[in-house]
Amino acid sequence: MGASYLRVDESSRVVEDPVASMIEDFSSTLGMSEVTLQLVIGAIGLFLLGIGFHKSSQDYSRFFAASGWPLIGLFFYLYSGHYVEISDPVLIFMTASALPAGLAASIWEWKNDGSSVDTIIWLRGFVVWSMIPYYLVFGIPYLNMAFVQLTAVSANVLLDFVGLGGYEIGPMMIERYEKEAIPVSEWEGSRIFLSEPLGEGGFFAPMANSEGEGVVSFILACSALQSMAVFIGAIVALSSVSWKRRARALMIAIPTIHVLNVFRNAGIVWLTDTYPNWRLAGIGMFDFAHSYAAKVASLFAMFLMAIALFDLLPELHKHIMKTMRPILVATGQKKKESDNS
Numbered sequence: 001m002g003a004s005y006l007r008v009d010e011s012s013r014v015v016e017d018p019v020a021s022m023i024e025d026f027s028s029t030l031g032m033s034e035v036t037l038q039l040v041i042g043a044i045g046l047f048l049l050g051i052g053f054h055k056s057s058q059d060y061s062r063f064f065a066a067s068g069w070p071l072i073g074l075f076f077y078l079y080s081g082h083y084v085e086i087s088d089p090v091l092i093f094m095t096a097s098a099l100p101a102g103l104a105a106s107i108w109e110w111k112n113d114g115s116s117v118d119t120i121i122w123l124r125g126f127v128v129w130s131m132i133p134y135y136l137v138f139g140i141p142y143l144n145m146a147f148v149q150l151t152a153v154s155a156n157v158l159l160d161f162v163g164l165g166g167y168e169i170g171p172m173m174i175e176r177y178e179k180e181a182i183p184v185s186e187w188e189g190s191r192i193f194l195s196e197p198l199g200e201g202g203f204f205a206p207m208a209n210s211e212g213e214g215v216v217s218f219i220l221a222c223s224a225l226q227s228m229a230v231f232i233g234a235i236v237a238l239s240s241v242s243w244k245r246r247a248r249a250l251m252i253a254i255p256t257i258h259v260l261n262v263f264r265n266a267g268i269v270w271l272t273d274t275y276p277n278w279r280l281a282g283i284g285m286f287d288f289a290h291s292y293a294a295k296v297a298s299l300f301a302m303f304l305m306a307i308a309l310f311d312l313l314p315e316l317h318k319h320i321m322k323t324m325r326p327i328l329v330a331t332g333q334k335k336k337e338s339d340n341s
Contacts, residue, residue: 019074019099020081035177035197038078045071046131053124053237065124066109072127073102082200087283088291090299119322122237130233134225138202141191144220145172145184145203152205152218154258155265164270166210173217175201207269215273216286224261227302228254231309238315249312253305260301264294 020034027037048068052061076098083091105123112120137143152169159165174189175181177197184203189195204217231253235246271289278285283292310317 033177033197041071042075049124050128053128062109066106069102069106073099090295116322119319122319125237126233129236130229133232134229139194147223148203148205151223154262158262158266168208170206173204175199209273224257227257249309
């Protein structure tokens with residue numbers, strides 16, 4: 001349920017597209033890095049959607065939200081190049097579709113006749129409260145490193161418990177934007193507030209086998225924090241539901257995601273180390289286990305968890321179905337249902 005790993009000694013390449021090229025040119029004009037500009041875009045979009053969620057006047061909130069959706073879509077879209085580099089088809093699709101989805105959400109805001117206002121407000125809050133936890137952890141180095149270390153240690157403990165131990169977690173490292181990775185002990189940056197852009201690796205904990213060979217490096221995305229944030233946002237945004245019911249749902253979802261992710265991480269480590277020369281259609285064991293097998297299993301597990309939560313929070317099911325209605329109408333499914341009825 002995490003989003004990405006880093007291979008040890010894996011080289012990277014740049015993937016260009018028109019939108020990314022435009023952002024690169026704009027960032028150069030402003031004299032800031034592309035990573036910083038992307039974070040600024042996301043922060044502005046988050047701020048506008050936050051106003052749209054918390055402001056009571058629907059006339060003003062619709063304006064702010066409709067302006068924020070394209071920025072949120074662009075923010076996530078800019079990650080697609082990285083997922084192309086690491087050959088993660090699921091996240092390529094999800095991030096690449098974020099920009100058109102953001103534009104579609106903005107149009108939905110303007111064209112809505114008032115019949116789905118409660119769902120639109122929930123959707124704004126869902127995005128806002130999904131992004132806040134992740135970027136709070138991301139932007140505070142102490143929290144960032146704590147999540148990375150917990151992820152690595154949890155996988156290592158499980159491997160030891162089932163008799164597949166012998167792995168060792170190395171010292172915490174940091175990869176800054178366009179700079180070589182160095183041990184955190186040599187980094188002079190603030191541990192309280194991230195004051196410089198990170199590279200693709202960010203803070204990471206390398207793991208080696210008993211022979212001292214590097215296997216994988218755990219990064220923040222390996223912690224399943226994104227998956228947790230999705231459920232946090234979806235549940236917290238249910239403003240019409242009592243906090244008691246929302247807290248109960250969170251106590252079910254968050255620990256379950258963590259436990260499943262520990263098994264996922266341990267399995268990927270063991271498979272990558274045990275079958276280093278395995279290939280299927282040119283895809284190595286790490287890429288197959290992480291980008292394909294584990295991704296499908298993770299999405300299926302999240303689907304089952306959502307179904308389980310629908311019984312506790314039927315309001316969540318109602319909002320999700322209303323959110324999907326424009327897609328069903330566009331594909332003709334809604335018309336077919338009406339005809340059959």
